[in-house]
Every structure is written in C-alpha cells, then in structure tokens.
Amino acid sequence: MRTAAFVAYAQTKDKCFALLLADAGYPFVVRTSVDPRAVPGELYECDDETLAELDILEEISTGMYTRETIDVEVADSPTPLAAFVYLAGALDNLDALPRIDAYTKALHDRVYLSKAQRTNGVTDSFH
Numbered sequence: 001m002r003t004a005a006f007v008a009y010a011q012t013k014d015k016c017f018a019l020l021l022a023d024a025g026y027p028f029v030v031r032t033s034v035d036p037r038a039v040p041g042e043l044y045e046c047d048d049e050t051l052a053e054l055d056i057l058e059e060i061s062t063g064m065y066t067r068e069t070i071d072v073e074v075a076d077s078p079t080p081l082a083a084f085v086y087l088a089g090a091l092d093n094l095d096a097l098p099r100i101d102a103y104t105k106a107l108h109d110r111v112y113l114s115k116a117q118r119t120n121g122v123t124d125s126f127h
Helices: 048-057 105-111
Strands: 005-012 017-021 027-031 040-045 065-074 081-088
Touching: 005 081, 040 065, 040 081
Parallel strands: 027 081
Antiparallel strands: 005 040, 005 065, 017 027, 065 081
C-alpha cells in the first residue's frame, strides 16, 4: 500500500456482510444472511502492482480470500462507486467468532497478534 492513495471512508452499499474478528485479532468480511449489515472501511486507489501484492498477501491462490467487485457508498458521492473487496473463504468456526462494527486502531493495538505470535501459525480454519 506504499503507493496507494487514500480516497475516502466508505461502506458497502449492500447490507449482506458481516465484519468478524479472527482469534488472532485481524478483521475479515464475509457474506452472510445471518444478521447482515453494511460494513465500513477505507477506499484506496492503487496500481496493478499493488493489487497483485495484495492478492498475494490475502492468499487468493489458496482460497483464503477472494477478491470481488462491490459497490460502496462514500459520503460526498451521490452515486455508489465500484471497489474491490477481499472476502474470507469458508470458515469452520463462523458462528463462534465475534462480530464487530468497525476495526479501529485502538482495537488493533489491543487484540492483534502477529504471525509469529500465533500458535503454529494457524488461528482460523479456512477451506
């Protein structure tokens, strides 16, 4: 994200998502029909190289996440904007993970575990 430019704070237009907190303290978004809602986030403009790096980071090739295009709403834009979102793959423990309204710096500082701190490098079961 070194070369990405912050555009605006945004939220998903469709209310069919949940923002969950993994055991290791990082957030992720899933589609759901159980208590669905809009999810807030940040919108960035990035080049193809950065997008390819994000695909690697989010482990697209393993199915850990998928990159999809969705509409987002921005406060100063009368029409929704198209944006990429990384959605988590299927989780075995979806019902056990806490839902959060937003992932803030304060929450990150309180709960996030680096990969080195995680037990055996595995915190959630994706398939």
